[in-house]
Amino acid sequence: MRQNPSFAFTDVAELRRLIDRNPWVTLVSHAAEGLVASHYAVLLDEGRDDLTIVGHVGRPDDAVHGLGDGELLVVVQGPHGYVSPGWYGEGAAVPTWNFVSAHLAGVPEILTAEENLAVLDRLVARFERPMPSPRLMWERPNDAQFIERLERGTVGFRLTPTRVTAKRKLSQNRPDEVIETIIGELSGDGPHRNPGLAAEMRRSQDARDAARGRAGGAR
Incomplete structure (x- = not known):
């Protein structure tokens, strides 16, 4: 993200809306072998009113990222797209790209198995509830043994960002x-x-x- 003050926004309610509406994020870490990136869905922490998010990674991504040992960058990408110079009128102009995006950085906290199960349950419910016949995580044919195996293959995390950079470039100028x-x-x-x-x-x-x-x- 361009490091200048133009189009920056800091309103927590608007940032929460961005995260809530765009849960598929990119996780970036600086590991021993260099930069690594993964893609997962996250949720706002329902017990907080700040920008704390919860999510999970599948093993072995926890080890690849060194999850919990160092800073994690979470890239949230909202709506974006091309803007033609022809839409500006007759004057000299070049194309641009409008977008809404946020970077959340901090050291994640690793969740307990119980906390991770709760997050996984919320994540499934978030996207299944609108379905005509929702298949929620704890409903049959899933059983407790299946769900426990699922949980053991993932590592849950909670991230309260210590650095936030967000831009909303929507032709406001x-x-x-x-x-x-x-x-x-x-x-x-x-x-x-x-x-x-x-x-x-x-x-x-x-x-x-x-x-x-x-x-x-x-x-």
Whole structure:
């Protein structure tokens, strides 16, 4: 992530929303043999209201990452996509990439087997609940022996980040009419259609409009 203050955001509620809506993350560690990366789903710790996350890795990724021994970087990637210079109007312009992303870094705590089982149960429920016939972790045909074997093949962790870097680059530096054009193009049926990014831009623009309205009313 570009290390400058442009488009940075620190609002905890917005960061929690980003994590909750984009649970498939990249885990990066600096191991003895160099950088290593893995990909897993995480959840916000339901007992906290900060940016603490819980998750698991499958063995032997715990050893590969040295999980619990050093700093772990968790990369959360939200909506992102291409923005054509043709959407800016007639002036000189180059393309860009809009995105929402966060980096969470800290030393993870290893969970007990009981805690890990609870996280695995939550993770399955999170994605199975919307299914027409959910297959939850403890439901038949799964039995306790099967679930215990599953748990032994994983290592759960809890990470309370000590460093957070987040960017929300959604064309905020452009005039309102250009932002509306970009949202329209991303919502359309063109080659760079991206309704998820369009929705994120619309949400950002609506928040900016509301803030400007409040500022105007305060005068």
